[in-house]
Amino acid sequence: MADLRTMPLFEAGQAxxxxxxxxxxxxxARIESVAVDSRKVLPGSLFVALPGERADGHFFIEAAxxxxxxxxxxxxxxxxxxxxxxxxxxxSRGAALLFVPDALAALQALARDYRRRFPRLLRVGxxxxxxxxxxxxxxxxxxxRSRSLAMNEGNLNSDIGLSLSMFSLREEHExxxxxxGMNRRGEMAELAGIYEPDVAVITNVGTAHIGILGSRDAIxxxxxxxxxxxxxxxxxxxxxxxxxxxxxxxxxxxxxxEFGPRSTKGFGGARSLGLEGYGVEWEGRxxxxxxxxxxxxxxxxxxxxxxxxxxxPADEVAEGLASVRPLFGxxxxxxxxxxxxxxxxxxxxxxVAAAMELCDDIEWPGRRVYVLGSMLELGPESEAAHRGxxxxxxxxxxxxxxxxxxxxxxxxxxxxxxxxxxxLVYETxxxxxxxxxxxxxxxxxxxxxxxxxxxxxERLADALAGKGE
Numbered sequence: 001m002a003d004l005r006t007m008p009l010f011e012a013g014q015a016x017x018x019x020x021x022x023x024x025x026x027x028x029a030r031i032e033s034v035a036v037d038s039r040k041v042l043p044g045s046l047f048v049a050l051p052g053e054r055a056d057g058h059f060f061i062e063a064a065x066x067x068x069x070x071x072x073x074x075x076x077x078x079x080x081x082x083x084x085x086x087x088x089x090x091x092s093r094g095a096a097l098l099f100v101p102d103a104l105a106a107l108q109a110l111a112r113d114y115r116r117r118f119p120r121l122l123r124v125g126x127x128x129x130x131x132x133x134x135x136x137x138x139x140x141x142x143x144x145r146s147r148s149l150a151m152n153e154g155n156l157n158s159d160i161g162l163s164l165s166m167f168s169l170r171e172e173h174e175x176x177x178x179x180x181g182m183n184r185r186g187e188m189a190e191l192a193g194i195y196e197p198d199v200a201v202i203t204n205v206g207t208a209h210i211g212i213l214g215s216r217d218a219i220x221x222x223x224x225x226x227x228x229x230x231x232x233x234x235x236x237x238x239x240x241x242x243x244x245x246x247x248x249x250x251x252x253x254x255x256x257x258e259f260g261p262r263s264t265k266g267f268g269g270a271r272s273l274g275l276e277g278y279g280v281e282w283e284g285r286x287x288x289x290x291x292x293x294x295x296x297x298x299x300x301x302x303x304x305x306x307x308x309x310x311x312x313p314a315d316e317v318a319e320g321l322a323s324v325r326p327l328f329g330x331x332x333x334x335x336x337x338x339x340x341x342x343x344x345x346x347x348x349x350x351x352v353a354a355a356m357e358l359c360d361d362i363e364w365p366g367r368r369v370y371v372l373g374s375m376l377e378l379g380p381e382s383e384a385a386h387r388g389x390x391x392x393x394x395x396x397x398x399x400x401x402x403x404x405x406x407x408x409x410x411x412x413x414x415x416x417x418x419x420x421x422x423x424l425v426y427e428t429x430x431x432x433x434x435x436x437x438x439x440x441x442x443x444x445x446x447x448x449x450x451x452x453x454x455x456x457x458e459r460l461a462d463a464l465a466g467k468g469e
Contacts, residue, residue: 012029024098029070034167107163123196126177139177142306161181202226203239205244236254341449347450401423
């Protein structure tokens with residue numbers, strides 16, 4: 001069998017057939033990768049010119065060709081302008097130009113067509129309001145000990161990211177574990193259409209993206225669409241304590257099971273080891289699950305449920321989960337004179353509550369300091385959500401609360417109204433936040449950094465650990 005790692009993904013003519021594109025130029029152009037950013041184009045790439053909010057890919061087609069793109073996918077209504085601008089350059093380089101009504105829909109169709117070349121691939125898809133990236137990492141570790149496994153890097157989980165991730169598949173892959181996120185209504189149906197999971201997990205229905213969809217009911221409806229390609233032979237998993245679990249299971253063509261400490265067969269319990277994670281009993285085996293916090297343990301249990309369903313040997317599951325390590329900004333523990341819990345990749349009311357619960361529940365001889373930045377993308381719910389988080393923080397075990405960002409004023413007020421008696425600070429200027437926090441924090445403190453990614457709260461880590469100015 002030919003080694004697909006040395007073969008093109010497809011030729012331009014094949015891409016045109018898969019996308020319904022009108023093709024100009026070299027139909028035999030060999031496409032070896034796909035990119036939507038001209039800066040990431042390599043020789044042999046297909047450059048997909050997507051019109052975006054910040055930049056229009058059509059203005060970067062020349063740069064893509066200069067970088068070695070073998071083909072360009074562009075919108076049909078821009079054809080005259082594109083051919084006038086770079087037609088001669090494309091012809092001189094033996095490149096192909098493909099024109100479609102909708103470049104994103106064409107990218108998705110091409111990704112689905114390519115993925116379907118691997119019918120033996122067992123496909124696991126994971127979504128949820130929170131915990132999906134950690135669940136993906138746990139499931140991949142549990143399932144990939146003896147099988148060749150493909151997964152999306154980081155959180156490339158969107159309509160664009162998942163599509164691009166499909167082109168990483170190769171013949172040797174036996175199982176895929178792909179995270180599926182959404183930022184708009186209808187996106188989950190598109191993702192399910194691209195990936196068509198055999199096993200699908202909904203970690204939970206929370207409040208992430210409530211500002212986009214408007215309500216938890218709408219979020220549940222959208223998440224449920226991960227099951228929309230089921231034909232009766234697939235399996236879904238939902239959290240045993242999710243208050244939407246009955247709705248999520250209703251009317252699905254296929255079996256939908258629950259996961260959790262009570263539902264997952266073989267799970268024999270877990271003993272907290274504080275910031276060191278948990279001592280876990282699984283199918284008669286004992287191992288240390290190294291991620292702290294009950295929310296992370298639940299992600300690990302979801303992975304156990306999936307692995308068990310797929311017949312993975314218990315030893316492999318235990319070894320895999322024992323090897324999991326936190327990703328950037330997700331429950332990272334940085335030890336030193338000051339111990340930091342860096343959980344600042346994203347934030348919504350559920351994940352902030354989980355982070356504070358982690359820090360409240362562990363035994364700690366020193367003080368607890370919680371630095372909470374704004375939660376973004378909450379829309380009209382933002383003020384009430386921040387005030388609720390502030391009230392929760394005000395009832396926590398923290399000796400000091402620092403709130404950062406315009407949206408966090410409501411959280412500051414919520415903590416004050418809750419009667420918080422420790423140091424209470426609200427700042428919108430990062431330099432002032434840093435100096436205020438540094439002047440309070442001392443050796444032996446446990447410091448939680450929690451905020452949406454846009455707040456870049458990880459900048460505070462070095463300063464509080466004494467590594468920066």
